Amino acid sequence: MDAKANEPKTLQEAIAYFADPENSFRFAIKLRWPGGEVSCPRCGEQKFSFIKTRRLWFCYVCKKQFTVKVKTIMEDSPIGLDKWMTAIWMLANCRNGVSSHELARSLGVTQKSAWFMLQRIREALGEQKFGRGKIGGPGSQVEADETFIGGRVANMHAKRRATIEQRGPLMNKTIVQGVYDRQLRKVRASIVPDVKRETLQNILLKNIKYGSAVYTDSAVGYDKVLYNFVHEVVNHTNEYVRGQVHTNSIENFWSLLKRSLKGTYVCVEPFHLSRYVDEQVFRYNNRKDGDRKISDAERFATAMSGIAGKRLTYTELTGKDQSPRHETTGTRETPIPF
Numbered sequence: 001m002d003a004k005a006n007e008p009k010t011l012q013e014a015i016a017y018f019a020d021p022e023n024s025f026r027f028a029i030k031l032r033w034p035g036g037e038v039s040c041p042r043c044g045e046q047k048f049s050f051i052k053t054r055r056l057w058f059c060y061v062c063k064k065q066f067t068v069k070v071k072t073i074m075e076d077s078p079i080g081l082d083k084w085m086t087a088i089w090m091l092a093n094c095r096n097g098v099s100s101h102e103l104a105r106s107l108g109v110t111q112k113s114a115w116f117m118l119q120r121i122r123e124a125l126g127e128q129k130f131g132r133g134k135i136g137g138p139g140s141q142v143e144a145d146e147t148f149i150g151g152r153v154a155n156m157h158a159k160r161r162a163t164i165e166q167r168g169p170l171m172n173k174t175i176v177q178g179v180y181d182r183q184l185r186k187v188r189a190s191i192v193p194d195v196k197r198e199t200l201q202n203i204l205l206k207n208i209k210y211g212s213a214v215y216t217d218s219a220v221g222y223d224k225v226l227y228n229f230v231h232e233v234v235n236h237t238n239e240y241v242r243g244q245v246h247t248n249s250i251e252n253f254w255s256l257l258k259r260s261l262k263g264t265y266v267c268v269e270p271f272h273l274s275r276y277v278d279e280q281v282f283r284y285n286n287r288k289d290g291d292r293k294i295s296d297a298e299r300f301a302t303a304m305s306g307i308a309g310k311r312l313t314y315t316e317l318t319g320k321d322q323s324p325r326h327e328t329t330g331t332r333e334t335p336i337p338f
């Protein structure tokens, strides 16, 4: 077993460390099964033999083999564990995200494979929501706001542009709604279909405890929120900050999100946008623990703990037919575990 001191702290170290299959394997076991207590991902039993040369187990109950990838987002993937670990490290830690082209170059896989890997990692990061229940509560302060994200009509195919221009400028935009908890300094954000009062307020009611101080701008969507919360509004036409009453933190999150979408992800289909939002939320919420900066290694471990043990498999995410073939063998099955 490697001492913790040898474990990677930077991207360079991570690439070198995970390039050793035994390191990748040991590390994945540790993060997937806390304490390293391996159990069958299908039945949960610990009655198995371990085939060391192939790094796989044979479950005596299921009468089937399993690898560290089974029942995780890496299941069915012909890409090696070393590349997966590096990709997860990159996405968890690169502030403005990672494009599939960049990942393809770094890992030496096709851009299509890299794209599928990133989508699956994002899906798992999205599960890492801070807290399951409502946030806030009496005495706490929450900011709520929404933002519009979308391509410019000028860059669009003429036919699509015509449809959008007919329906009005907002039809081209995807709306993201978010809440920010000032005590926890964490954000939740999701795609919403519209900015109607009912839609926005339902999200607030689902996410925020009764008695929280909720700060919004003066959008009509937040009108009459005060029946459930202590609601204060900042009117952006003539003021931006009135003491505590502002939405600066959530707006700061929007600008980070937009910067990464513009810089790294040049065109994101609205259908996929929620995964990019989840990715940005993950990095944002895992940047600090109180006033202490969270290290890259810690953020990676958090990401890995979400990826391992997830029911979400590649098949469920994409439908098996679309899974990329192995670059050299052309098969869709994993010929060797990793």
Ligand SMILES: [Zn+2]
Residues within 6 Å of the ligand: 040, 041, 042, 043, 044, 045, 059, 060, 061, 062, 063
């Ligand atoms: Zn089993």
